[in-house]
Amino acid sequence: MIIQDIKELEEKSIYIIREATNNFKNVAALWSMGKDSTSMLMLARKAFLGKVPFPVIHIDNGIDFPETYKFRDELAKKWNLDLIVAKSEIKPEMSGFACCGANKTVALKKLMKEKGFDALIVSIRRDEHGIRAKERYVSPRNKEFKWNYKNQPAEVWGNYLSELGKGGHVRVHPLLDWNEIDIWNYTKQEKIPMNPLYFSRNGFRYRSLGCTHCTVPIKSNAKNIDDIIKELETTEVEERAGREQDKEKSYVMEKLRALGYM
Amino acid sequence: MIRRVTLLGHKDHGKSTLIGNLAIITGSVTEARINDAKKTSKKLGLQFEPGFILDSFYEEREGGLTIDTTRAQIKYKDSAFEFIDVPGHEELTKNMISGASYADVALLMVSTKKDEGIKPQTKRHIFIAKMLGITKLVVAINKMDAAKYSEEIFEEIKHDLSEYLSKIGFDRNNVAFVPISAYTGEGLIKNSKNMSWYKGATLIELLKKMSEKKEISRIELAVLLQGEIGRDKKIVAGKVVSGVLNNHSQIMLLPGKELFTINDIVVRGGSTNNAVYGENVAIVLDKEPKNEVRGKVLVEKDMKKKAVREIVAMIFFIRKISGHVSLLINGSKIDCMNIEIIKTIDIVTGKESELKIIKPLGAIQARIRLNKEVFVEDFQEMPELGRFVIYDNDKFSGIGVVEVKK
Ligand SMILES: Nc1nc2c(ncn2[C@@H]2O[C@H](COP(=O)(O)OP(=O)(O)O)[C@@H](O)[C@H]2O)c(=O)[nH]1
Numbered sequence: 088m089i090i091q092d093i094k095e096l097e098e099k100s101i102y103i104i105r106e107a108t109n110n111f112k113n114v115a116a117l118w119s120m121g122k123d124s125t126s127m128l129m130l131a132r133k134a135f136l137g138k139v140p141f142p143v144i145h146i147d148n149g150i151d152f153p154e155t156y157k158f159r160d161e162l163a164k165k166w167n168l169d170l171i172v173a174k175s176e177i178k179p180e181m182s183g184f185a186c187c188g189a190n191k192t193v194a195l196k197k198l199m200k201e202k203g204f205d206a207l208i209v210s211i212r213r214d215e216h217g218i219r220a221k222e223r224y225v226s227p228r229n230k231e232f233k234w235n236y237k238n239q240p241a242e243v244w245g246n247y248l249s250e251l252g253k254g255g256h257v258r259v260h261p262l263l264d265w266n267e268i269d270i271w272n273y274t275k276q277e278k279i280p281m282n283p284l285y286f287s288r289n290g291f292r293y294r295s296l297g298c299t300h301c302t303v304p305i306k307s308n309a310k311n312i313d314d315i316i317k318e319l320e321t322t323e324v325e326e327r328a329g330r331e332q333d334k335e336k337s338y339v340m341e342k343l344r345a346l347g348y349m
Numbered sequence: 350m351i352r353r354v355t356l357l358g359h360k361d362h363g364k365s366t367l368i369g370n371l372a373i374i375t376g377s378v379t380e381a382r383i384n385d386a387k388k389t390s391k392k393l394g395l396q397f398e399p400g401f402i403l404d405s406f407y408e409e410r411e412g413g414l415t416i417d418t419t420r421a422q423i424k425y426k427d428s429a430f431e432f433i434d435v436p437g438h439e440e441l442t443k444n445m446i447s448g449a450s451y452a453d454v455a456l457l458m459v460s461t462k463k464d465e466g467i468k469p470q471t472k473r474h475i476f477i478a479k480m481l482g483i484t485k486l487v488v489a490i491n492k493m494d495a496a497k498y499s500e501e502i503f504e505e506i507k508h509d510l511s512e513y514l515s516k517i518g519f520d521r522n523n524v525a526f527v528p529i530s531a532y533t534g535e536g537l538i539k540n541s542k543n544m545s546w547y548k549g550a551t552l553i554e555l556l557k558k559m560s561e562k563k564e565i566s567r568i569e570l571a572v573l574l575q576g577e578i579g580r581d582k583k584i585v586a587g588k589v590v591s592g593v594l595n596n597h598s599q600i601m602l603l604p605g606k607e608l609f610t611i612n613d614i615v616v617r618g619g620s621t622n623n624a625v626y627g628e629n630v631a632i633v634l635d636k637e638p639k640n641e642v643r644g645k646v647l648v649e650k651d652m653k654k655k656a657v658r659e660i661v662a663m664i665f666f667i668r669k670i671s672g673h674v675s676l677l678i679n680g681s682k683i684d685c686m687n688i689e690i691i692k693t694i695d696i697v698t699g700k701e702s703e704l705k706i707i708k709p710l711g712a713i714q715a716r717i718r719l720n721k722e723v724f725v726e727d728f729q730e731m732p733e734l735g736r737f738v739i740y741d742n743d744k745f746s747g748i749g750v751v752e753v754k755k
Pocket of ligand 1: 359360361363364365366367398400415437458460467491493494497528530531532533715
């Protein structure tokens with residue numbers, strides 16, 4: 088896995104986050120309490136003199152891990168976050184596509200409409216999954232949340248000015264350039280609080296965090312950040328291997344994204 | 350440091366194959382991904398296509414055409430590269446421009462196959478790359494395996510292309526040619542016995558050499574402003590694009606010539622005494638600026654250069670323009686009052702003419718009148734303040750670079 092220059096990544100992300108608040112009237116960010124979106128909040132604090140200037144949204148289907156809820160409430164208090172919890176309903180048998188795709192999207196759509204957000208900061212990374220390598224830094228979604236990936240806007244020389252479709256919104260991706268290992272190096276450098284589920288207990292840890300229905304832990308003895316970084320330097324396994332929805336790999340992800348899934 | 354390499358070239362000349370194979374040969378891709386690509390090749394009734402290693406849309410594999418850019422990271426010895434694959438098709442020039450604009454160096458693919466060779470699209474890509482500010486070019490003459498590894502064919506393409514390259518202003522020292530086979534992997538990280546006549550460096554070594562980042566040594570101060578930070582209008586955000594910004598110094602805002610004193614500078618969340626090239630700053634000014642600051646530039650307080658309403662620029666159009674034209678320059682959109690064509694450049698032949706028409710996929714030099722003042726610099730001197738994107742009725746229509754007479 089390629090390790091990049093953190094300072095350079097940080098500069099780029101800070102620029103993009105500031106572009107979002109400068110170009111759009113009503114910005115919000117998605118916060119899953121995972122390592123990426125938590126790192127993004129750290130970057131936003133740096134960009135805005137210590138305070139995240141936009142609301143952060145947790146789409147809560149009620150089946151996240153207890154550790155995750157605890158982590159959320161503690162950090163929201165510590166960082167003085169403007170937290171919005173959007174409840175989404177879930178039936179016991181749901182998983183994968185139905186749960187992470189349709190279900191969460193319905194809740195988010197409702198919230199976006201209610202609050203009139205025109206830009207949504209989403210902490211995806213290019214190295215996470217194939218189709219994400221095709222994403223722009225600023226990417227329009229239409230009213231139905233659809234991603235028109237066959238006709239993406241031009242982004243020349245870091246001009247991320249994207250046109251808004253009627254009734255649509257844009258997704259802003261400040262972490263697109265980061266690799267998984269860069270996030271951990273940054274977490275270490277900045278001492279960013281992290282969800283304890285990432286660290287090994289009884290020989291297992293979570294590498295990528297979703298809800299209790301579709302995330303499975305990996306075998307690992309990495310008990311702290313240094314161990315994780317060491318583990319990533321040599322791993323041959325892809326990050327989201329423990330995610331249900333990626334299992335039927337062939338283009339499910341592409342469909343999910345086109346349908347508005349994060 | 351990661352070295353960003355954009356691929357260039359006509360479709361089917363081997364861009365995706367090259368990146369895919371390079372990823373395999375250098376061990377930059379997992380076994381699982383390689384097996385995936387093998388399966389897909391088989392399913393489509395093809396021999397193994399290394400290009401399938403790259404991330405792609407369903408339609409791209411089925412149709413064998415790159416629609417949008419993809420990036421792939423490749424590690425070779427101590428160097429890290431990010432390859433940007435771009436579509437070769439002319440209708441997808443918009444996506445090619447987006448991808449290529451992030452690169453430090455370009456890698457042009459030209460196939461030796463009889464009906465392939467140097468195409469108009471090959472030249473367009475070179476021209477666009479040059480306009481985007483890419484000065485270094487590695488030309489890979491590909492599919493040598495299909496040309497019996499012939500030195501003669503290699504030399505012939507090299508000769509023909511060199512002529513065009515010098516015509517549009519590429520410095521000969523910044524261009525290198527290398528014979529390869531993207532498919533067999535010959536010439537990528539090792540020279541091939543089949544081409545013992547070639548005495549130069551391998552493709553990867555050339556890319557490494559050509560992508561060394563040069564130190565930016567401009568001393569003149571310029572900070573391009575992005576906007577306010579929060580509600581306090583005294584605190585503004587921007588990026589240092591030249592020189593050093595010092596705390597407590599006096600500065601001038603252009604256009605408008607307002608003077609300020611700096612009370613604090615914040616970089617990556619911490620206060621600092623100075624900020625250098627590339628850093629994003631939050632600046633605490635001694636008073637509120639009179640107007641919105643986005644698109645304006647902070648310079649030395651006794652700076653002589655002025656903001657202007659008229660610029661001379663080279664412009665490349667991807668489509669015809671018809672209606673309401675505006676420039677996205679320094680981060681903000683400014684309406685165009687008039688475009689007076691000085692000359693037209695045929696980007697395929699490199700010939701200039703007095704014709705006064707704007708053609709899609711053509712270039713012009715023009716004098717542009719804007720409805721607002723803007724502070725610009727010559728693109729060659731300070732790229733960040735000398736480039737713009739053209740919109741026609743809010744549709745992306747082309748790119749331009751500013752020429753300032755010295
Ligand atoms: N014989 C031969 N075929 C090649 C070579 N490189 C690419 N090809 C083939 O040329 C076709 C187009 O290649 P591709 O990488 O898709 O081109 P792109 O459109 O430029 O990305 C594919 O069928 C490749 O297998 C090469 O070095 N030798």
